[in-house]
Amino acid sequence: MEEKPKKKTSCPNCGSVKLVRDYEHGELVCAGCGYVIAERIMDLGPEWRAFDQEQRDKRGRVGAPMTFSVDYSEPIILEKEGKVMILPIGEWVDSVLEESEEVRREGEVEMAPVRGYRTVVFDEDYKMKWAPISHVTRHPVSDPLYEVELEGGRKVRVTGAHSLYTVRE
Structure with missing residues (x-):
């Protein structure tokens, strides 16, 4: 079976291939123009190492995963x-x-x-x-949920970390 070549990701906004993974915000960002290319990147791995089951059992995730x-x-x-x-x-x-x-x-x-x-x-x-x-x-969810009313009158309940966008033509 022939292996497909990996597609090089570039910024759809400016074309730059200099991209930065922002793990704190879970985003892939263009270093050239700041455009957010992908969001909700998630690392479920721990921030520590354990070498046996006893060590793993004593530790838990210390940072907040995707919220x-x-x-x-x-x-x-x-x-x-x-x-x-x-x-x-x-x-x-x-x-x-x-x-x-x-x-x-x-x-x-x-x-x-x-x-x-x-x-x-x-x-x-x-x-x-x-x-x-x-x-x-x-x-x-430990953070409060916020009810946001959209332009059309619909209401949604989201956490403070949820991204909301306005599209202007």
């Missing part, structure tokens, strides 16, 4: 095998984690790969398209 969270009841638009559905995100994540045989646990965070599901996203031209969902995570 770009929405409320359990927020709807998500999903597509699987041509069927479109709108479900509360928490119920869907729970079902994925319950059915998965590949759940990874780090402290109070659970993560599992997702196969066959897509959701609606905005591309770099702010056009809606379907994109595959690669993973789900579930974690307790």
Whole structure:
């Protein structure tokens, strides 16, 4: 089998290939213009080393993992095998984690790969398209949830770390 060459990532805004991974904010940022190329980069690994099970059991994750969270009841638009559905995100994540045989646990965070599901996203031209969902995570939310009213009157509940965008034409 022929191996595909790795695609070199460049900034879609300025074309620069000088990119910086900002682990504190979970982003891939262009060093040239500051454009955020990818967000929600997640490192579930510990900030320490353990050489046996006893050491691992004594330690836990000390930093906060990804907290770009929405409320359990927020709807998500999903597509699987041509069927479109709108479900509360928490119920869907729970079902994925319950059915998965590949759940990874780090402290109070659970993560599992997702196969066959897509959701609606905005591309770099702010056009809606379907994109595959690669993973789900579930974690307790210790930060307060904020209710934000959007221009159209819809309200969403998110943590303070959640990114909200305004698109101007």
